[in-house]
Amino acid sequence: MKIVLLQDVKALGKKGTVVEVSEGYARNFLLPKKLGAPATADNLNTLKLQKANEERVAAAELAEAKDIAAKIEAGSVTVAIKGGENGKTYGSVSTKEIADAAKKQLGLDIDKKKIVLAEPLKTFGTHEAVIKLHREVQAKLKVKVVEA
Numbered sequence: 001m002k003i004v005l006l007q008d009v010k011a012l013g014k015k016g017t018v019v020e021v022s023e024g025y026a027r028n029f030l031l032p033k034k035l036g037a038p039a040t041a042d043n044l045n046t047l048k049l050q051k052a053n054e055e056r057v058a059a060a061e062l063a064e065a066k067d068i069a070a071k072i073e074a075g076s077v078t079v080a081i082k083g084g085e086n087g088k089t090y091g092s093v094s095t096k097e098i099a100d101a102a103k104k105q106l107g108l109d110i111d112k113k114k115i116v117l118a119e120p121l122k123t124f125g126t127h128e129a130v131i132k133l134h135r136e137v138q139a140k141l142k143v144k145v146v147e148a
Helices: 021-032 042-073 093-107
Strands: 002-005 018-020 036-038 076-081 089-092 120-124 125-132 136-146
Touching: 002 021, 002 042, 021 036, 021 136, 036 120, 042 136, 089 136, 093 136, 120 136
Parallel strands: 076 136
Antiparallel strands: 002 018, 002 036, 089 120, 125 136
16 A cells, blocks of 8 residues: 655655555554555645645745855954953853844844854954854854953
8 A cells, every 4th residue: 555654654764755555554553643644646746735835945945044144244243252461361252142243233143053163262353153054054254352
């Protein structure tokens, strides 16, 4: 019996795939738990429309991420931190501080978990932070660390 999977099923397949299973497995396990639906013409058409919609949404998210990346690359943020002698800082600049500065100075709401620092920012000057906006899009933000 052919079944369209409505959810990921371990050792059987991913959501949206059409698989061939025994009739008993389908009738007693997949259908009652709403893990699959019979592969009728109507269900296959619905699956096709859902995949097309998901592709449109993914393309829109990618375009939005590229747009935000262009804004990030064009700007820079300045973070003030207390400093000591020899150009050293007390502590370091965190990703939360960078995200707050980006929101105030650039007007962009960036999640602090998406900001990646190669090493902690413990010196004054200009540094680069990588921001992962999408699995295919990364932007480099210039962070200027100045003494407060």
